[in-house]
Amino acid sequence: MSAVDPRLSINQATIKYADLATALRVTADAGIQAIGLWREPVNEVGLDIAARMLSDSGLRFTTHCRGGFFTLPAGAERDAALDDNRRAIEETATLAAAGAEGSTAVLVLVAGGLPEGSRDLIGARERVRDAIGVLAPEAKAAGVTLAIEPLHPMFASDRAVVSTLGQALDIAADFEPEVVGAAVDTFHIWWDPQVLEQIARAGREGRIATYQVCDWKTPLPSDVLLSRHYTGDGVIDFGSLTRAVIATGYDRDIEVEIFNADIWADAPSNVVRRTADTFAAAVSPHLG
Amino acid sequence: MSAVDPRLSINQATIKYADLATALRVTADAGIQAIGLWREPVNEVGLDIAARMLSDSGLRFTTHCRGGFFTLPAGAERDAALDDNRRAIEETATLAAAGAEGSTAVLVLVAGGLPEGSRDLIGARERVRDAIGVLAPEAKAAGVTLAIEPLHPMFASDRAVVSTLGQALDIAADFEPEVVGAAVDTFHIWWDPQVLEQIARAGREGRIATYQVCDWKTPLPSDVLLSRHYTGDGVIDFGSLTRAVIATGYDRDIEVEIFNADIWADAPSNVVRRTADTFAAAVSPHLG
Numbered sequence: 001m002s003a004v005d006p007r008l009s010i011n012q013a014t015i016k017y018a019d020l021a022t023a024l025r026v027t028a029d030a031g032i033q034a035i036g037l038w039r040e041p042v043n044e045v046g047l048d049i050a051a052r053m054l055s056d057s058g059l060r061f062t063t064h065c066r067g068g069f070f071t072l073p074a075g076a077e078r079d080a081a082l083d084d085n086r087r088a089i090e091e092t093a094t095l096a097a098a099g100a101e102g103s104t105a106v107l108v109l110v111a112g113g114l115p116e117g118s119r120d121l122i123g124a125r126e127r128v129r130d131a132i133g134v135l136a137p138e139a140k141a142a143g144v145t146l147a148i149e150p151l152h153p154m155f156a157s158d159r160a161v162v163s164t165l166g167q168a169l170d171i172a173a174d175f176e177p178e179v180v181g182a183a184v185d186t187f188h189i190w191w192d193p194q195v196l197e198q199i200a201r202a203g204r205e206g207r208i209a210t211y212q213v214c215d216w217k218t219p220l221p222s223d224v225l226l227s228r229h230y231t232g233d234g235v236i237d238f239g240s241l242t243r244a245v246i247a248t249g250y251d252r253d254i255e256v257e258i259f260n261a262d263i264w265a266d267a268p269s270n271v272v273r274r275t276a277d278t279f280a281a282a283v284s285p286h287l288g
Numbered sequence: 289m290s291a292v293d294p295r296l297s298i299n300q301a302t303i304k305y306a307d308l309a310t311a312l313r314v315t316a317d318a319g320i321q322a323i324g325l326w327r328e329p330v331n332e333v334g335l336d337i338a339a340r341m342l343s344d345s346g347l348r349f350t351t352h353c354r355g356g357f358f359t360l361p362a363g364a365e366r367d368a369a370l371d372d373n374r375r376a377i378e379e380t381a382t383l384a385a386a387g388a389e390g391s392t393a394v395l396v397l398v399a400g401g402l403p404e405g406s407r408d409l410i411g412a413r414e415r416v417r418d419a420i421g422v423l424a425p426e427a428k429a430a431g432v433t434l435a436i437e438p439l440h441p442m443f444a445s446d447r448a449v450v451s452t453l454g455q456a457l458d459i460a461a462d463f464e465p466e467v468v469g470a471a472v473d474t475f476h477i478w479w480d481p482q483v484l485e486q487i488a489r490a491g492r493e494g495r496i497a498t499y500q501v502c503d504w505k506t507p508l509p510s511d512v513l514l515s516r517h518y519t520g521d522g523v524i525d526f527g528s529l530t531r532a533v534i535a536t537g538y539d540r541d542i543e544v545e546i547f548n549a550d551i552w553a554d555a556p557s558n559v560v561r562r563t564a565d566t567f568a569a570a571v572s573p574h575l576g
Contacts, residue, residue, distance in 0.1 A: 119525040125481070154442040156479035157523045158506040167481040191409070191444035193455040218446040222510035235445045237407040 004276045005284045009034035009062040011212065011257035012041060014275060015268040020045055022268055024057040030272040034060035034102075034253040036210075037095060039088060047091055051098035061099030062253045063147065063183075063210050064092040068109035070131035071124040071161055078131075085109075085135055093142040104252055105144045106209045108183050110151065113158040124161045129171050132180060140179045147209035148172055149183035152191075154224055165189050165198040172207050181209030184245060185257070187216055187228050190236045196244050203248020211245045212255040213238060213283055221261070228258045230274060232282035242286035254283065292564045293572045297322035297350040299500065299545035300329060302563060303556040308333055310556055312345040318560040322348035322390075322541040324498075325383060327376060335379055339386035349387030350541045351435065351471075351498050352380040356397035358419035359412040359449055366419075373397075373423055381430040392540055393432045394497045396471050398439065401446040412449045417459050420468060428467045435497035436460055437471035440479075442512055453477050453486040460495050469497030472533060473545070475504055475516050478524045484532050491536020499533045500543040501526060501571055509549070516546045518562060520570035530574035542571065 010027045012018070012035060018026065020041045027035050035057075042050040042064075054061060067088040072078040088107055096105035111128045114121065132146060139146050148168040151160035162168050168182040182202055189195050202208045215234030220227045231238055256275050263271055298315045300306070300323060306314065308329045315323050323345075330338040330352075342349060355376040360366040376395055384393035399416045402409065420434060427434050436456040439448035450456050456470040470490055477483050490496045503522030508515045519526055530542075544563050551559055 114523050119523050121479070121523075121525065122528075152442070153440060153479040154508070154512070157504060163479050164481060170481075191441040191451050193413070193452060193458075216445060220442070220512055224442070224508055224512065235402055235407050237409065240410075 003280065004031040005280055005287070006033055007253050007287065008032055008276060008279050009036055009060070009253040009255040010272055010275060011036040011063070011065065011255040012038045013065065014256055014258045014263065015271050016259070016264045018268040020050055020053060024053055024059060026268045026272050028057050028059055029269065030276055032272060032276060034062050036063040036065060036255045036257070037061065038065045039091065042091060042095070047094055051094050054095055055098040058100055060101070060253060061095045061103040062255055063104070063106040063108050064088060064095060066108040066110050067146070069112035070128045071112035072115055073127065082131060082134060086138060089135065089139050089142050089144050092144045104210075105142070106147050107139070107144055108147045108149050108210065110149055111160040111162040113155070113161060121156070121161055128162060129174065132171065132175065136175050136179050140176070145178060145209045146180045147183040148180065149185060150188055152188045164192055164194070165202060166194055169198065169202055169205060169207055173205070177206035181207040183210050183212060184208055185212040186236050186238065186241050187214050190216060190241065196240065199241070199244040200248065203245070203250065208245065208248060208250050210252065210255060211250055212257050213242075213279070214256055214258045226259045226261050228260050230258065230263070230278040231256065232278050238282045239286050242283055246286065246288050291568065292319040293568055293575070294321055295541050295575065296320055296564060296567050297324055297348070297541040297543040298560055298563060299324040299351070299353065299543040300326045301353065302544055302546045302551065303559050304547070304552045306556040308338055308341060312341055312347060314556045314560050316345050316347055317557065318564055320560060320564060321388075322350050324351040324353060324543045324545070325349065326353045327379065330379060330383070335382055339382050342383055343386040346388055348389070348541060349383045349391040350543055351392070351394040351396050352376060352383060354396040354398050355434070357400035358416045359400035360403055361415065370419060370422060373419075374426060377423065377427050377430050377432050380432045392498075393430070394435050395427070395432055396435045396437050396498065398437055399448040399450040401443070401449060409444070409449055416450060417462065420459065420463065424463050424467050428464070433466060433497045434468045435471040436468065437473060438476055440476045452480055452482070453490060454482055457486065457490055457493060457495055461493070465494035469495040471498050471500060472496055473500040474524050474526065474529050475502050478504060478529065484528065487529070487532040488536060491533070491538065496533065496536060496538050498540065498543060499538055500545050501530075501567070502544055502546045514547045514549050516548050518546065518551070518566040519544065520566050526570045527574050530571055531576075534574065534576050
């Protein structure tokens with residue numbers, strides 16, 4: 001067992017079936033200093049109680065997952081999605097204030113896929129930009145950074161019409177960097193021929209709101225959403241990507257976010273320990 | 289049943305389990321004028337006999353599938369792959385000469401994935417460029433165009449380290465356009481935020497060696513290689529993509545290439561008829 005990297009943050013999705021109390025406990029017990037939370041387990045206990053629990057844990061809060069789903073045309077469903085994002089902004093601000101010193105108020109946004117029956121990818125992308133335009137002033141007022149997360153292109157139709165870091169930065173460019181940034185997640189962007197130059201650009205433009213790591217391996221499982229692995233178990237070169245992020249001056253925590261049925265079936269305490277060990281081996285050496 | 293579009297070509301993989309004689313017969317019987325062949329069924333009967341069968345069919349020949357797999361480091365395996373590509377170039381030239389007037393000598397290249405145990409994506413891409421450099425003079429001498437096919441990023445680790453049309457064009461840029469071009473396949477590139485500008489660029493640079501169409505739909509099947517659909521059955525906007533290709537002056541045939549277990553299980557004569565009908569509905573209206 002290696003020393004735990006002080007910059008490691010456990011994204012709660014990595015231990016999906018742990019409730020909030022368990023997630024906080026096993027993370028702190030493993031000597032990990034930070035956590036990224038998901039809305040559902042927070043809302044299961046209620047925001048105020050969740051904030052108190054987080055505060056009691058002594059952990060830093062790194063991101064809130066997740067808002068977004070912005071691709072619907074005007075109407076009641078879109079309005080409801082925007083309202084839900086307003087609640088997510090409030091949750092993010094509250095949790096960041098409750099976390100230990102060094103917490104960051106970052107709300108991760110997943111763009112959403114093509115609306116049912118639509119083939120208008122360009123229109124869907126415009127609606128993402130429009131929704132961020134609506135929410136940006138509210139995020140700014142709350143001191144929250146919206147982090148547009150490009151998702152791997154295999155999710156372009158059903159989950160996120162934002163597929164590359166360059167595209168996320170093009171959308172973010174309309175807004176202040178403290179208000180709209182990007183989530184840099186190795187799983188989603190490792191394949192991109194432009195990845196290193198776009199990471200450098202994201203840094204120059206002050207847009208790296210969060211750096212998240214996990215690995216890619218084939219064959220993909222039948223549900224490709226669950227094809228994320230411990231760092232080092234797949235083919236991603238964490239050296240070049242991590243050095244590129246660090247070279248921009250990124251000094252925040254680094255989340256490990258894994259969706260994987262086998263890992264979810266393991267005991268949360270095992271998972272966080274193995275996450276810390278694999279992070280120490282695959283990522284820490286590149287943190288300079 | 290619609291009229292068959294005169295520019296439609298059946299890629300033989302769409303009727304994977306048909307031998308060469310069957311593939312040629314059902315294609316011609318359906319009133320389709322062109323076909324793209326695969327190496328295995330050609331070599332099953334032998335190149336000379338295949339060429340005679342193709343000639344007798346009266347069909348145009350559009351592409352040969354496929355060469356590539358260029359990412360191995362120097363050594364016997366890489367040498368064998370290059371030799372195999374030399375044979376593929378010869379096959380392409382022979383078949384193009386045997387096809388009806390308007391045939392094109394295009395060899396589709398799939399780059400290959402990361403070598404076993406490697407995480408060096410950048411190095412693998414360099415080896416693709418190097419291999420094309422070795423083969424380009426031989427392709428030129430044979431009058432064959434090598435068509436670099438960017439594959440969807442979900443195949444970046446295990447099948448093709450060339451993931452975008454822009455990247456394929458960057459590699460092709462070192463060579464003459466008649467010798468090295470790109471395969472523009474809607475399935476692989478529809479999601480790309482830069483797709484329309486890169487199609488325009490490919491046209492300007494004289495690099496669209498073949499335009500191939502099929503559709504994308506989720507959920508993906510457990511083998512994501514088989515997630516290709518009839519045009520119109522998924523979410524791809526064939527209007528914008530096809531108009532962009534045609535706007536470049538592309539005047540060749542258009543292949544439908546579908547890998548799909550359900551479609552492969554259907555009778556080849558049904559499949560080619562349905563391919564023609566769905567092409568007429570989804571693609572033909574945009575051919576101007």
